[in-house]
Amino acid sequence: MSDLVVVFERLGYHGVPGPYLETVALLPGLVDDDTRGELAAGLIATAAVDEVAPAALDAALASRRYLVRDGALHRGDLADELTSVAPTRRLARLIPSGDATPLEPGALDAALNEAALAAAATLVGAGERMLAEAVSYAKVREQFGRPIGEFQSLKHQLADVRIALSFARPLVWNAALRVDEPDEDRAISAAKVAAGDAALLAARVSLQVHGAIGYTAEHALRIWLGLAPALAAAWGTPDFHRARIARDILTKER
Incomplete structure (x- = not known):
C-alpha cells in the first residue's frame, strides 16, 4: 500500500488522466487470478460500483469494463455518457452484461478502502500542484507595483494550504501502513477527509491567487481545480467517511 500511495500522489500532482485508480487499486481485489495478471501486465480497466461510484471513468476507452451490483461483479456495457466537474474525467453509466461472479465476503469493502486511499493520495498530489502553481504565480503577478506574493494576507492563505497538506499527508501514509489492522477503516476515512479538505482549500486559494485567468478554460x-471536488466526493463522500470515523469512535467508547 505504501507504493500505491507514492504512485497516486504523483499521478495527482501531474493531473494524469485515465482509470488508473480503478485498474490498480479497486479491481485487483475483485477479479480472478487470470484477470489480475492481465491488469498487472498493463490491461486498462474501469469499473462502477452501485451507490458508491455509480459512473465509470473512461468507459469508452478502457479495454475492460466492470459493474459491481448486488454483491456480484458483472462485465459492463456502456449505457450513457455523463459530465464531470473535472475536464480530464469522462464518466459513463454501465449496464450489466453476461454472467455475474459473486464476490467473496469482505472483498468489496477491502477494494473500496484501497480506492479511497488511492483517491486520498491523488488529492494530496493535486493539492501540492495547485499550491506550487499559486506560489509561482504570486511571484510574478503584480498589483500596486508589487508582486502579490509580498502581501501578508496572501502569505497567510498560502501558509494555511501548506499546513493542511502537511497534516493530510501523514494521515494518508498512516492509513497505508495500517492495512489489515483493526482500525483500518477509520484510518482510511481520516485520510480521505483530510486530503479532500486540503485539496479543496488549495483549489480555492490557488484560484484566488490566479484571479480571472484561473477561471479560463x-x-x-x-x-x-476540477479534480479536487471530483475526487473529494468520489469513493466515499466526506459525510460517509466522517460518519464512519464517528461510528468507530463511539463504538470503542462504549
Missing part, C-alpha cells in the same frame, strides 16, 4: 490550472 485555456489555463492548465482548471485540470486540478
Whole structure:
C-alpha cells in the first residue's frame, strides 16, 4: 500500500488522466487470478460500483469494463455518457452484461478502502500542484507595483494550504501502513477527509491567487481545480467517511 500511495500522489500532482485508480487499486481485489495478471501486465480497466461510484471513468476507452451490483461483479456495457466537474474525467453509466461472479465476503469493502486511499493520495498530489502553481504565480503577478506574493494576507492563505497538506499527508501514509489492522477503516476515512479538505482549500486559494485567468478554460490550472471536488466526493463522500470515523469512535467508547 505504501507504493500505491507514492504512485497516486504523483499521478495527482501531474493531473494524469485515465482509470488508473480503478485498474490498480479497486479491481485487483475483485477479479480472478487470470484477470489480475492481465491488469498487472498493463490491461486498462474501469469499473462502477452501485451507490458508491455509480459512473465509470473512461468507459469508452478502457479495454475492460466492470459493474459491481448486488454483491456480484458483472462485465459492463456502456449505457450513457455523463459530465464531470473535472475536464480530464469522462464518466459513463454501465449496464450489466453476461454472467455475474459473486464476490467473496469482505472483498468489496477491502477494494473500496484501497480506492479511497488511492483517491486520498491523488488529492494530496493535486493539492501540492495547485499550491506550487499559486506560489509561482504570486511571484510574478503584480498589483500596486508589487508582486502579490509580498502581501501578508496572501502569505497567510498560502501558509494555511501548506499546513493542511502537511497534516493530510501523514494521515494518508498512516492509513497505508495500517492495512489489515483493526482500525483500518477509520484510518482510511481520516485520510480521505483530510486530503479532500486540503485539496479543496488549495483549489480555492490557488484560484484566488490566479484571479480571472484561473477561471479560463485555456489555463492548465482548471485540470486540478476540477479534480479536487471530483475526487473529494468520489469513493466515499466526506459525510460517509466522517460518519464512519464517528461510528468507530463511539463504538470503542462504549
